[in-house]
Amino acid sequence: MYSNGNEQEELEAMARQQSYDIVAITETWWDDSHGWSTALDGYKLCRRDRKGGRGGGVALYIKKAFDAIGIETKEDGVEWLWVRLRGKPTRLISYWESVIVHPTRKKRWITFYKQLGNVSGLSALVLLGDFNLPDICWELNTAEKRQSRKFLECVENNFVTAGE
16 A cells, blocks of 8 residues: 555555455555545545554554444554444454564564453454464464464454454
8 A cells, every 4th residue: 555556546446346344454554644545435444553663554444334433542552453333243453463573572462362352252353464474374273383373372262263
């Protein structure tokens, strides 16, 4: 979405043509200067931009027919959105995780697991994102690295179904 304006046009055409109820985007690369160019006709936009740097960011376009409410989270430096759809027992989470190993990465994952555990039993849950865990084999539900195995365990413990 950040390299040129064509991606926005493609997104609009695809959303119109396919009539998607919800569109999730990771790596938006948006900041405050992108407010004018991110609107999609007929959709409410929920977004969380990266603070203090380039890249990153997550966004959800939700058809205006749905009563969507963004859920505030207090975690700084975490690129995730929590949205509740009123009238339907559904929660949506869009998440992005950096591939760069950073001292705060482990803390972010722990916070994420706790938050996921808190909301998973309350309603249907849709978890979307770019988790940057390439060693996961979704078909066999296995992974080489410890962090990826912890993620799979969290998904399994919270009755989340992962798809490609």
